[in-house]
Amino acid sequence: MDIAAKLDGITARLDEIGKPAWIGVMIAGFILFWPVGLGVLAYLIWSGRMAFWKHGGMHGMHHGHGRWHSPSCGGSRRRRHADSGNSAFDEYRAETLRRLEDEQQEFNSFLDDLRRAKDKAEFDQFMADRRRRSDDSAPQPQPEG
Numbered sequence: 795m796d797i798a799a800k801l802d803g804i805t806a807r808l809d810e811i812g813k814p815a816w817i818g819v820m821i822a823g824f825i826l827f828w829p830v831g832l833g834v835l836a837y838l839i840w841s842g843r844m845a846f847w848k849h850g851g852m853h854g855m856h857h858g859h860g861r862w863h864s865p866s867c868g869g870s871r872r873r874r875h876a877d878s879g880n881s882a883f884d885e886y887r888a889e890t891l892r893r894l895e896d897e898q899q900e901f902n903s904f905l906d907d908l909r910r911a912k913d914k915a916e917f918d919q920f921m922a923d924r925r926r927r928s929d930d931s932a933p934q935p936q937p938e939g
Contacts, residue, residue, distance in 0.1 A: 816843060
């Protein structure tokens with residue numbers, strides 16, 4: 795039996811066990827010899843075994859409208875979402891996102907004002923302490939008498 799057939803058998807057994815088996819193999823690879831663990835991780839990413847596990851592989855990627863999407867493509871929070879196909883929901887989502895962005899700007903402005911007020915209070919305290927020290931260290935005039 796050649797190596798490719800043995801690897802296919804091992805891969806099939808790990809697929810039957812599920813995601814924990816793949817994670818265990820990857821961790822064991824890192825513990826034994828880190829390039830092996832890195833190789834297993836690269837294989838899992840390249841083969842899509844982790845990204846599409848619960849969605850039936852490539853079969854779970856098609857969402858109609860001629861577009862292909864990965865079920866795990868949450869992306870970053872700042873990414874703009876494609877139309878859902880429901881105009882009422884799209885309008886609601888756009889309005890909610892706009893409102894949240896406005897609230898974030900207001901909150902950031904509020905934080906900037908608080909920082910400025912704190913900086914001013916600290917500076918005023920420094921200047922008062924400095925004046926007090928300079929007044930204390932200045933020679934006191936002797937009363938003539």
